[in-house]
Amino acid sequence: xxxxxxxxxxxxxxxxxxxxxxxxxxxxxxxxxxxxxxxxxxxxxxxxxxxxxxxxxxxxxxxxxxxxxxxxxxxxxxxxxxxxxxxxxxxxxxxxxxxxxxxxxxxxxxxxxxxxxxxxxxxxxxxxxxxxxxxxxxxxxxxxxxxxxxxxxxxxxxxxxxxxxxxxxxxxxxxxxxxxxxxxxxxxxxxxxxxxxxxxxxxxxxxxxxxxxxxxxxxxxxxxxxxxxx
Amino acid sequence: xxxxxxxxxxxxxxxxxxxxxxxxxxxxxxxxxxxxxxxxxxxxxxxxxxxxxxxxxxxxxxxxxxxxxxxxxxxxxxxxxxxxxxxxxxxxxxxxxxxxxxxxxxxxxxxxxxxxxxxxxxxxxxxxxxxxxxxxxxxxxxxxxxxxxxxxxxxxxxxxxxxxxxxxxxxxxxxxxxxxxxxxxxxxxxxxxxxxxxxxxxxxxxxxxxxxxxxxxxxxxxxxxxxxxxxxxxxxxxxxxxxxxxxxxxxxxxxxxxxxxxxxxxxxxxxxxxxxxxxxxxxxxxxxxxxxxxxxxxxxxxxxxxxxxxxxxxxxxxxxxxxxxxxxxxxxxxxxxxxxxxxxxxxxxxxxxxxxxxxxxxxxxxxxxxxxxxxxxxxxxxxxxxxxxxxxxxxxxxxxxxxxxxxxxxxxxxxxxxxxx
Numbered sequence: 001x002x003x004x005x006x007x008x009x010x011x012x013x014x015x016x017x018x019x020x021x022x023x024x025x026x027x028x029x030x031x032x033x034x035x036x037x038x039x040x041x042x043x044x045x046x047x048x049x050x051x052x053x054x055x056x057x058x059x060x061x062x063x064x065x066x067x068x069x070x071x072x073x074x075x076x077x078x079x080x081x082x083x084x085x086x087x088x089x090x091x092x093x094x095x096x097x098x099x100x101x102x103x104x105x106x107x108x109x110x111x112x113x114x115x116x117x118x119x120x121x122x123x124x125x126x127x128x129x130x131x132x133x134x135x136x137x138x139x140x141x142x143x144x145x146x147x148x149x150x151x152x153x154x155x156x157x158x159x160x161x162x163x164x165x166x167x168x169x170x171x172x173x174x175x176x177x178x179x180x181x182x183x184x185x186x187x188x189x190x191x192x193x194x195x196x197x198x199x200x201x202x203x204x205x206x207x208x209x210x211x212x213x214x215x216x217x218x219x220x221x222x223x224x225x226x227x228x229x230x
Numbered sequence: 231x232x233x234x235x236x237x238x239x240x241x242x243x244x245x246x247x248x249x250x251x252x253x254x255x256x257x258x259x260x261x262x263x264x265x266x267x268x269x270x271x272x273x274x275x276x277x278x279x280x281x282x283x284x285x286x287x288x289x290x291x292x293x294x295x296x297x298x299x300x301x302x303x304x305x306x307x308x309x310x311x312x313x314x315x316x317x318x319x320x321x322x323x324x325x326x327x328x329x330x331x332x333x334x335x336x337x338x339x340x341x342x343x344x345x346x347x348x349x350x351x352x353x354x355x356x357x358x359x360x361x362x363x364x365x366x367x368x369x370x371x372x373x374x375x376x377x378x379x380x381x382x383x384x385x386x387x388x389x390x391x392x393x394x395x396x397x398x399x400x401x402x403x404x405x406x407x408x409x410x411x412x413x414x415x416x417x418x419x420x421x422x423x424x425x426x427x428x429x430x431x432x433x434x435x436x437x438x439x440x441x442x443x444x445x446x447x448x449x450x451x452x453x454x455x456x457x458x459x460x461x462x463x464x465x466x467x468x469x470x471x472x473x474x475x476x477x478x479x480x481x482x483x484x485x486x487x488x489x490x491x492x493x494x495x496x497x498x499x500x501x502x503x504x505x506x507x508x509x510x511x512x513x514x515x516x517x518x519x520x521x522x523x524x525x526x527x528x529x530x531x532x533x534x535x536x537x538x539x540x541x542x543x544x545x546x547x548x549x550x551x552x553x554x555x556x557x558x559x560x561x562x563x564x565x566x567x568x569x570x571x572x573x574x575x576x577x578x579x580x581x582x583x584x585x586x587x588x589x590x591x592x593x594x595x596x597x598x599x600x601x602x603x604x605x606x607x608x609x610x611x612x613x614x615x616x617x618x619x620x621x622x623x624x625x626x627x628x629x630x631x632x633x634x635x636x637x638x639x640x641x642x643x644x645x646x647x648x649x650x651x
Binding site for chain 2: 007009010011014018036037039063124125126127128129160161162163184186188189190191192193218
C-alpha cells in the first residue's frame with residue numbers, strides 16, 4: 001500500500017477521492033444536485049493502527065450547475081477482516097452555491113400527490129439518451145447509488161453508477177417521495193456490473209435516504225431489462 | 231339536457247397514465263344543428279377527457295374526437311341514444327402509435343447511407359452497419375484504402391482491418407484498434423470517424439499527408455464483433471467475447487487479458503464468470519490470435535494503439551508489472567504532448583502514465599504484448615467520460631470525443647514517423 005505523499009495522477013489518490021465524491025452525494029445530493037470528482041490536487045496516506053488514513057485536496061464539480069468547489073477531505077478505510085464502510089469527513093468551499101430550492105420544491109410538489117405514479121426504464125438508454133423529464137430521476141438514482149458505493153468502497157474498488165435499469169414511484173409516506181430503484185453499478189477494478197435494488201426516499205428537507213438495499217445475484221448472461229427490444 | 235346529466239354522472243376517475251391504450255378516435259357526423267350543439271356540450275365535459283381532433287366547420291363536415299378508454303362506453307351510449315351517426319376511425323390509438331413508431335425506427339434503420347458522406351457519424355451503429363461503412367470507404371477510395379480480413383470471430387464474423395497506404399512495400403506501420411471491449415461503444419464510433427478523417431485529410435492536411443506518404447495505418451474498428459452484436463441485442467454491458475467456457479455456465483473471455491504478456495498473473499481472473507477472465511491460455515481467442523499473427527507477419531509496425539473507454543486516460547506499458555518499461559521517459563513525455571493537444575480542442579482533461587500506476591495492475595493486456603514485441607510506441611486510450619455516463623455516452627458526444635482523440639493520435643503518429651526508420 002502506498003504510504004506518504006501520493007501522486008495525484010496515480011490510482012490510490014483517485015480511488016480515495018471517488019469515495020469522497022460518494023460521501024458528498026449522500027450528504028448533499030438531490031434530484032437537482034449531483035457531484036462528481038473533477039481533480040485531485042494532492043494527497044497523502046498513512047497507516048493508523050489497523051486502518052488506512054488518507055488526506056486529500058480536491059476539486060469537485062456539481063454536474064448540473066457546473067459549479068466547482070475546493071474540498072479538503074479525510075478518509076479512514078477500516079483494516080483487518082470485516083467489511084465496514086470507510087469513514088469520511090470533508091469540507092468544501094463554493095461547491096453548493098447553486099440554488100436548487102425552487103426546482104426541488106416544484107419537483108416535490110409535482111410528485112407527492114399519489115394519483116400519478118411515475119416510472120421509467122433504461123435511464124439513460126443504450127445510446128446515452130433519456131427524456132428530459134427522466135433526468136431528475138437519473139440524478140436521484142445516482143445519489144441513492146452513492147450510499148451503496150460509499151458503503152462498499154475500499155482501496156481496491158472504484159465505483160460509478162452505470163445505469164438506472166428501472167425505477168417505480170411508490171405511495172408518498174410521511175411526506176417523503178418513495179421509489180423502488182434497480183441500479184447497475186460499475187466497479188472499475190473487477191470491471192463487474194453489479195445490480196442493486198434500493199428503496200429510496202427523498203424530500204427537499206430530509207434529502208435522499210436509502211431505506212433498504214438488496215444486492216441482486218450475479219447473472220451470467222443478464223437479459224436486458226424489459227422494454228429493450230431484442 | 232337529461233342526457234347530458236347522465237353523461238356527467240357517469241364520470242370515471244382519470245387514471246392519469248400517459249398512454250393511449252384503448253383510446254379510440256370516433257368520427258361523428260351530426261345530422262342537424264341540435265345534434266351539433268349536443269356534441270359541442272359533450273366535448274366540453276371535463277370529466278370525459280375528450281380531445282377534439284377536428285372541429286366541424288359546418289353541418290356536412292364530421293367531428294373527430296379522441297375518446298379515452300374509460301369514457302368510451304358513456305360516449306357511445308350517448309351517441310346511440312341520440313341517434314348521432316359515428317364510426318370508429320382508430321380502434322386503439324396506442325397500438326397505432328406503437329406500429330407507427332416501429333415503422334419509423336425500421337425506416338430509419340433501413341435508410342442505409344449510400345456513401346460515407348451520408349453516413350451518420352453522430353450516432354451509434356450496429357456491426358452490420360459498420361461493415362457496410364467499411365465496404366463503402368474502400369469502394370470510394372480504392373487507391374488509398376483496402377480491407378484485410380485477418381481472421382474470424384468465434385461466431386464466424388470477419389475480423390476486418392482497413393489498411394490506409396499510399397504505396398511502398400511493407401512500409402513502417404501504425405496499428406490502431408477500437409472496440410476490443412464491446413460495451414465501449416464510443417470507441418467503435420470514434421474508429422469509424424477516424425477512418426473517414428484519414429481519407430478526408432490525405433492530400434489536404436500536411437501532417438497527415440506526411441505520415442501516410444511514409445507509413446501505413448492499419449485500423450481495426452470492431453475488434454470484438456460477437457460481443458458488439460451481443461451488446462446491441464441482449465446485454466448493453468457485455469465486455470468479453472461470446473465463446474462458451476467448457477465446464478462453466480458463463481461465457482466469454484476478456485480479450486484484453488488474453489495476450490501473452492504476464493499472462494495468468496495477478497491482474498486478470500481465472501474464473502470464467504468474471505469480466506476479466508483471461509481465457510484458458512494466451513491467445514486462445516481468435517480475435518486476439520488474428521492480431522498477433524498479423525502483427526508478427528507484418529514485422530514492421532512501429533506503433534500499436536488500443537482504444538477503450540471510459541475514464542479519460544492515455545497510458546503506456548506496463549500493466550502486469552511495476553517495473554518501468556525501458557522507454558518510460560520518452561513514452562511519458564509523448565503522452566504529455568498528446569493529451570495537451572487533445573485538451574486544446576475542448577478543454578477535456580486526460581490523465582496519463584503507465585497502466586499499472588494510473589489505473590490498476592492488469593496482466594495479459596495488448597500493449598504490454600506489443601511493446602515486448604519491440605513496438606515501442608504502444609499506448610492505450612480510455613476515452614470519455616469520467617463516470618457520469620460511463621459506457622453509455624450520449625451520441626451527441628461522439629464527434630467531439632473522436633475529434634479530440636484524433637489530435638492525440640496525430641501527436642503519437644507524427645512522433646513515430648519522426649523517430650523510427
